Amino acid sequence: MAISLTLFPHKFLPKVRLNLVLALFGLLVGGIILTYTYQRDVEKETTYFIWKQAKLQSISKNVPRPLKDVLLTEPKPKPGRTIFFLETSRTVRPKPEMINNMLQLTARQACAIESAALHNPNFEVFVLFAGPTYRYHENSSQHQQPIIDAILSYKNVQLRQLNLRRYVTGTPIEDWVKYGELFSSRFPIHHVSDLLRLITLYRYGGIYLDMDVVLLRSMEDVPLNYAGVESFTHVANGVLSMAPTGFGHKFAESCLLDFQQQFDGDAWGHNGPGVITRVAQRICGTANISLLLEDRTRCQGFNVFNHTAFYAVSYRNWRHFFQPQYLQQTLARTKDSYLVHVWNQISKLFHIKVGSRTAYGMYAEKNCPRAYAAAGKYL
Structure with a gap:
């Protein structure tokens, strides 16, 4: 206590204490500012990194991939x-x-x-x-x-x-x-x-x-x-x-x-x-x-x-799958078949409306319902 009084005369103690408080306050404020600045920079870098990764992923998703x-x-x-x-x-x-x-x-x-x-x-x-x-x-x-x-x-x-x-x-x-x-x-x-x-x-x-x-x-x-x-x-x-x-x-x-x-x-x-x-x-x-x-x-x-079993309707009668007037006849002809073969080589350009009462339309609606729903207006 004697040393303290020698080094810091009594009249100077309040001033020293004030300076110490101000210094500590300055350090605290400075630390807060530095911390805020650092966090802001980190957030910026993180945001940029996330954006860049998302951009790269977006580009990657838009590039076709081989099967x-x-x-x-x-x-x-x-x-x-x-x-x-x-x-x-x-x-x-x-x-x-x-x-x-x-x-x-x-x-x-x-x-x-x-x-x-x-x-x-x-x-x-x-x-x-x-x-x-x-x-x-x-x-x-x-x-x-x-x-x-x-x-x-x-x-x-x-x-x-x-x-x-x-x-x-x-x-x-x-x-x-x-x-x-x-x-x-x-x-x-x-x-x-x-x-x-x-x-x-x-x-x-x-x-x-x-x-x-x-x-x-x-x-x-x-x-x-x-x-x-x-x-x-x-x-x-x-x-x-x-x-x-x-x-x-x-x-x-x-x-x-x-x-x-x-x-x-x-x-x-x-x-x-x-x-x-x-x-x-x-x-x-x-x-x-x-x-x-x-x-x-x-x-x-x-x-x-x-x-x-597989070819109940011959290629000569391929239109029977796609024309309404042959619906019942074709369904009867294929009732025991495992599958129907619609002769794509000659029928591929003949499209039918989804919902039409044709043999192919009936087969598709029942046996491939998801493709039928996704087909749009025509099959």
Whole structure:
């Protein structure tokens, strides 16, 4: 206390205390200002970072992404428990611009896919796009594909792309495809499609369906290894089933070898229904198609369905699906069918109004309700 009084005479104590208080107050205010400034800068940087990340994500979502490769991506098709569809329009000479290779499906294609997923919930449904195919992120501002959303609302639907040369690797026809004769065909898209369905069933087994069908009931309990006739001269290849092992795998191999050995690039159906017909005739030991239907035991387990199963309405009568005056007749004709095949190659430009009383409209409303609702005004 004596020292304090010596250093700070009594008359100066109030002044010293005041200065100390002012100094402490200044430090406190300065600290508050510095803290506020720092927090404000941090908030600015954080806000900018969040904005930048959101911007990058927005840009990323608006950049089309390629579909995943079926050979490289999980989940893979379940052998013998998968239904396959193929889209091959970009297989040959795809356009280099990404925007020209965007994922697209028509309402009828979506209906085929949905009807398969709806009626066969215990099977996977894989839609394979041959060639580079891109799609926008579902949250992209460019995303305007209610048809795609409709089919992807089913958990058992997968969209994939494939590279033909990679896809054929390890199959009996690998070297022939890489040699290039296939691409000299007059009908390359159709003949690639004919080949890819055989390669797919050779790889995985299961069921292949054309994308111009509508399933009317489940096919899960139908034993594998079958096709159906569309006439008294040909077993068609629009619906094919082969087991992934045993007889089914050997049948698929025989079809691939026949495709290669008998290939004719100038003939439309020679490499499609022609392959299945020739192999079935050899295995069944007869060229008489009617015998394949009458004697189920002669084909070593390969079942050939009569035309009512898949092709109850012939291609000559394709308009019966789309014209109201044939509604009752067509429904009666297909009442025992597993599916209907609407012959897209000749019917694709014939559109019907949603809600019209036509056979196809009735099939779609019942068997692909989400695609039907997303179709807009026309199917």
